[in-house]
Amino acid sequence: MSDGAIRPLPIVVVGHVDHGKSTLVGRLLHETGSLPEGQVEAVRESSRRRGMPFEWAFVLDALQAERDQGITIDTTQIRFRTARRPYVIIDAPGHKEFLKNMVTGAARAEAALLVIDAAEGVQEQSRRHGYLLRLLGIPQIAVVVNKMDLVDWSAGRFGQVAEGFRAYLAELGLTPLAFVPVSAREGDNLAAHSPRMPWYQGPTVVQVLDSFEAAPRPVDRPLRMVVQDVYKFDQRRIVAGRIESGRLRVGDEIIFSPSNKVVRVRSIEAWNVPEPPEEAVAGESIGITLSEPIFVERGEIVSHLERAPMETTVFRGRIFWLGERPLEVGNTYTLKLGTSEARVRVEAIERVIDTDDLSGRPADHIARHGAGEVILRADRLLALDPFDANPATGRFVLIEDYLPVGGGIVSMEGYPDQRQLVTRRATNIHAVGHAVTREARIARNGHRGGVLWFTGLSGAGKSTLALALERELFRKGYQVYVLDGDNIRSGLNADLGFSPEDRAENIRRVGEVAALFADAGMIAISAFISPYRADRERARRAAGDGFHEIYIHAPLEVCEQRDPKGLYKKARAGEIPDFTGISSPYEPPENPELVVPTHELSFEESLALLVDYVERHFRA
Template structure:
């Protein structure tokens, strides 16, 4: 619910004409630092109060036996007046010499941060209010972190209650330095730090004669320097589909163009389905000729030149600048759920117009907003900030927040409750679109005259892909070579595929980015499947860190796929460090190194787990041999 700041019959109406555009400004800060007082006085000094409101506030203040309380302008809820804290988002119009603004008074109390997040998410700029006497408090730091998390870059800091510190320039400098240092750690720069006294209207609209040492802009002057979020027409096209209407023979896809420009005749790619069609018409409502172009911010309908199946939640883009397709990604979240967040929890993800079920694969870091430090944790509690890895059942179309905020922000819902808001990044994970794109056409499958059973009878065993996965240093290569030798000695047809024999030839063109690593595993998986079809036992030795990549190999190889987790924890692998790679990764010489700066997703249900930190090489080798002979050798069932 949004609190109405004024009585309904006399509330300020939205301006009928903007000059030149409206600005959405969120005001945040610690509960006792004077946000509502600042806004109330600001409204008065800019002549933005409706008729009679000043007299009403004077009467309320006199009735309560207190000086004129400017915060009562906004604290319209009786509970707020009684408790003297803002508990809901209050929105009110403000008039400046340049424009009409919407000011959002966001709650500062710790228990009401949920409302602060929803208020700040739609803002163009922010005022962070800091008490001159108290300086940066934990809540102030948390609010600054959240502004950064939500992508706000236009920030002015109002150092309030300067009258209570004797308008001391030295104290202002102390607070200014501490604020700017903290913001710099977040990668933020304040547009200005303004010393103010909200109660007395000093440096809000008019300069204060009590602070002649301050020569910077007033708060009003800073407001007029801020710019509304420009319609991002220069960014790649993103059109999330809101609905599909059916009129006569037409199917009209309706949505808001979040970024970019859409034109009649454009070839569109619809994600995550990965299907294309051309824009036939742009439909509009009302009189006049239908447009041939829609720019960011416009809501229209389109028809296509062929009947594709498109549904709510799909995202239309141009093929050359498409969103990422993935079923696993990282998110920086502000957790506002009442219950702690834990690995394995299932939640509903709201992303643009899409809704999907996601599972918390891991909690990677919980951030201390006081120090900006972080550490491992198995739970995220209410009002904590965290970095997590989320996995969905289906493919999702999304962008990294740094690339496109419109499709890089997400909300998590548990039942009917919003429990988190945050931003998306793909650090360490690949775009899976290329794996879903089939470029070859006019291909027909050839039937072999030899079937799998015939090959198995000749070899004495079924063809198989024995897929070793695990961290670097876990012992995959050593066990793969020893297993190959042992199997060969027992008469099995076998071969090892590892980085040495594929990256010097088949995959010599690939590097070690997340996308290249995914393509490396895709090619290895296809080759291994062909080996298995030929009746061989092929052993692969690859870290293969992404669960989705291994699942694709399983799908390609079918029943011939056997996943074996060569297990050793990071500390053991780093202690072994046979090639010195961990040392280089810790020194920053190797980017995207699995386990250090890139993720490793262990198998959920492997056919076999071989723990090399608890067993020696011979014991591990025997486990592998027993598994192969019990599942792959024909003679295990008495067939040969």
């Protein structure tokens, strides 16, 4: 059924302050006959009264304060039409102080025009805006080189400006559809080709706009519906939300994340429609009823079972920062992702990006209007997607003191999906009533059972110390056994590789086996890097109070220098993907029972420290 409404393409116009964005939009409206009657005359008259020269930019804004300052302080929005289709043009401010308004406007756009002054060339905000367009996920851009009248319509100057910027954008992964030389003030190359630049054969601004395509609806991506609320206005219990991607049908088996509840869709509810829908797809705000009365709540993500979002408490964010106070390591913020909210702590700032040359460097803070990559840890399990897999559930906003202070996109590179790690485990330690009691085993062995969980970087000395400690404890009469890659990987975990998921599963099994050894009255020493805090916490839960986390600590530089197996060299050469410390994170323990600083102690001192620890904690 057609109702005649045609979707306008949302376009944003960005660029450095005073490079002529508003002039471009104002003149474009005039050239295409899109201005309300009398608007130009009214603005000419008001400019005359003020004793100011007429500017096309004034056409856009009836806002007095703006005219006095001569800058667009907030986004404005203009409707406009070409022969092909209607547009909504969002004119975003170029002044650095108004980056939040630029983001507000640009985030709605599906294509962008980036305006550069031919005389001034590429400036700080030109680059920063280019960078933000990439981060905001605006897929299509074109560059308008403005004020060609000020450079005598010079093809050489145009080429110079265009080539420099083309290289910058290419590094970001952005390929502009076109570079158009224009004079917005004079109207050249906007709607018609300019006789003053016969050397330019490319498209006019209007032709460029008409060559942009509307963003396709993500109907073929995995189903994601963000739950906004659960309603009980009448006898129906309706789970309400929007389908961000994919499609959902009545009868589908769905899972709510992160609560991991599985249920079927009984009906799709809608008001004032000809017939109840059987299917709903990306973009629709819907309501569903469920086959069983399970408890679910706002913030969850509905998906199909087989293509569910990831679950994690920690992730990497590529962020832009708008807050007055800088983002700092250790700070906590409220995270909003989809409809879910959580407290997150900035665990690390991996790098701050210099948008002038796209270089990155480590730092302890990200200042206002800066960008960078950070590690965020949430106070609870989150359901999310890597941004590249599913943008709507892969981007987030950070809130401080009620205000949105930053936005970012999710990268899960190097982090495992924690979903399979929340699996229920049998209660095999305390609940199972063995005939032989724990006390009897302690009496026989002369010591308690437990787990010495070594964690640390490759090369820190875990295996060497574990084997030496095993020998020493055995000599002293302890029942002791080392679990390491050699005896675990060859049998029990022969089915696992080295992806983040497999490494997490590897550690999960080691944790369970170590817990069984402990229950049997033995001391299990595990010697695995086990880089993720969540994995070690799970191992701790498995073993209960007999668990001792022991941080075998040496700084990365030291480990890399030792490099006993030559692994760091290979990792640096890119031959080993996901190598902890190089291309995959290591999360140091927060409160380990014991720290053994192997870069400060000799081997013998380290071993003595460990033996002493066991003697004090395990002797019956």
